[in-house]
Every structure is written in C-alpha cells, then in structure tokens.
Amino acid sequence: MIKVSPSILSADFANLIHDIKKVENADMLHIDVMDGHFVPNISIGVPVVQAIKKASHLFLDVHLMISDPLFYAEAFLNAGADLFCFHIESDSDAQKVIDVVKKHGKKVGIALKPKTSPSAIAHLINQIDMVLIMTVEPGFGGQAFMEDMLPKIQEVKCMAAEKGRSIDIQVDGGINETTGKLCVDAGSNILVAGSFVFQAKNPSEMVTKLQKL
Structure with a gap:
C-alpha cells in the first residue's frame, strides 16, 4: 500500500482542524514550515x-524548508513532529541535525531540491x-510536476539498495493520480498531495485513490 501525506499548505487555514x-x-x-x-x-x-x-x-510529517533546522529542531520535536525532514541544502550541519532527531527517538528525513543530486x-x-525528492521548486503549492525528477x-532507490537499505522515498509537488503513478512506478512509496486532496469535494476519497496506486 502506498502511503499518502496530505499537505496542509493547501488546506483552509481558517478551518484547519x-x-x-x-x-x-x-x-x-x-x-510545510517555511521561513522566508x-x-x-x-x-x-x-x-x-x-x-x-x-487535535x-x-x-506528523514535518518538512522544514528553513535555513537553520538545527536551531529549531528541539522545538519542533517537542511540539509533536513524528518525522523531522530537513533540506541538505540548508545551513545546518546535517549530521548534527540527524543526531538531535535520533536522540528524541523520532524519524528523520532529508529533502532534496530539484537541482540537488542524490550524491x-x-x-x-x-x-x-x-x-524527500521535491518534484517542484520548494516554497509554494499548486506548481506543475517536474517529470525530469x-x-x-x-x-x-538504487543508492539505498547498494547500502543494503530499504528506506522510504517521498515525493512532493504536483502530485495527482497521474503523476503519483509515475512516481510509484519509479520507486516512491510516500506521496505528498496538497491541491489534489484538499481542493476536492471529497478529500478522503482522493487519499484512497492515491493509496491504491
């Protein structure tokens, strides 16, 4: 079963819960946490x-699109982040961020911007x-999916397999039934979807559709 993570960036913030x-x-x-x-x-x-x-x-899959995730790690982990995902392109020392998250017993992910190589x-x-592989440039919802990702x-997936690991591969940006299927076929098992889910008449039905891909 494919896992689905609806992005609240596309939800109604006046009626968030x-x-x-x-x-x-x-x-x-x-x-999505963004610092400007x-x-x-x-x-x-x-x-x-x-x-x-x-509530x-x-x-809670928390994606930190911020310059200094290390500085804010403790606060977000204490607030309830179950998975702390930060960008390798940030200013923080990646090893130190990982160590803090692991100390809290939470899961840790690393996100890659479109132009960043998995290497x-x-x-x-x-x-x-x-x-987390960004399939749009991070910062705004509603962007078009970048198929070249x-x-x-x-x-x-291959890099992890060579190390004997089977890790989660999440994709975020422009995900719907069509693009989601392309990502699943390529090896992704977690789909982040914002507009496709929250702008639908029946959001839960859209979640189910993606889970069945």
Missing part, C-alpha cells in the same frame, strides 16, 4: 504543529529513514 479531519484515512499529515529565507514564502511554526498534535491522531546525501543514507527517485 476541520479540513484535517476530512483526511483521517491518510497515513500521515504533511506540514530558505524559500521565498512564510508559512507556519511551532505553535501550529503543537495544536495539530493535540489529530495522524503521524549529496550518499554519506548519510545509512542514518536516515526517508528521502523521476530518474532521481530511481537513483535514490
């Missing part, structure tokens, strides 16, 4: 993650639980 309850059949909930520096947009912070944790049973995380592949999914 109401929208989250529409996707309770999802495997996890994707929370690492990406040209600002989204949400620690208090929102804390509030969601209290939802879903596994950038080859030395860390044995220590992480997930690789598909070989990167295969590359990460």
Whole structure:
C-alpha cells in the first residue's frame, strides 16, 4: 500500500482542524514550515504543529524548508513532529541535525531540491529513514510536476539498495493520480498531495485513490 501525506499548505487555514479531519484515512499529515529565507514564502511554526498534535491522531510529517533546522529542531520535536525532514541544502550541519532527531527517538528525513543530486546525501543514507525528492521548486503549492525528477527517485532507490537499505522515498509537488503513478512506478512509496486532496469535494476519497496506486 502506498502511503499518502496530505499537505496542509493547501488546506483552509481558517478551518484547519476541520479540513484535517476530512483526511483521517491518510497515513500521515504533511506540514510545510517555511521561513522566508530558505524559500521565498512564510508559512507556519511551532505553535501550529503543537495544536495539530493535540487535535489529530495522524503521524506528523514535518518538512522544514528553513535555513537553520538545527536551531529549531528541539522545538519542533517537542511540539509533536513524528518525522523531522530537513533540506541538505540548508545551513545546518546535517549530521548534527540527524543526531538531535535520533536522540528524541523520532524519524528523520532529508529533502532534496530539484537541482540537488542524490550524491549529496550518499554519506548519510545509512542514518536516515526517508528521502524527500521535491518534484517542484520548494516554497509554494499548486506548481506543475517536474517529470525530469523521476530518474532521481530511481537513483535514490538504487543508492539505498547498494547500502543494503530499504528506506522510504517521498515525493512532493504536483502530485495527482497521474503523476503519483509515475512516481510509484519509479520507486516512491510516500506521496505528498496538497491541491489534489484538499481542493476536492471529497478529500478522503482522493487519499484512497492515491493509496491504491
């Protein structure tokens, strides 16, 4: 079964918990944190993650699109992040971030921007639980899927296999039934979907469709 992580970036922030309850059949909930520096947009912070944790049973998949994830790691982990995913392109020391997350007993993922080669995380592949491959430029929802990212999914899968690992490979950006199937065929097992899910009349039905790909 493919795992689906609806992105709340496309939810109605004035009725956030109401929208989250529409996707309770999802495997996890994707929370995009943006600081206006690492990406040209600002989204949400620690208090929102804390509030969601209290109101939802879903596994919280927190994607940090921020310049200094190490500085904020403790705060987000204490707020309820179950998976802490940061960008290899950030200013923080990746090993130190991984160590903090592991100390908290939580899962850790590393995200790659479209122009970043998987070779950038080859030395860390044995220590992480997930690789997030961005299929759009990070920062804004509703962008078109970048099909030329598909070989990167295969590359990460092969790289992990060479190390004797079978890790989660998540994709984020422009995911729907068609693009999701392309990613699954390439080797991804976690699909992040925002607009496709939350802008549908029946969000839970869209989640199920993606899970069955």
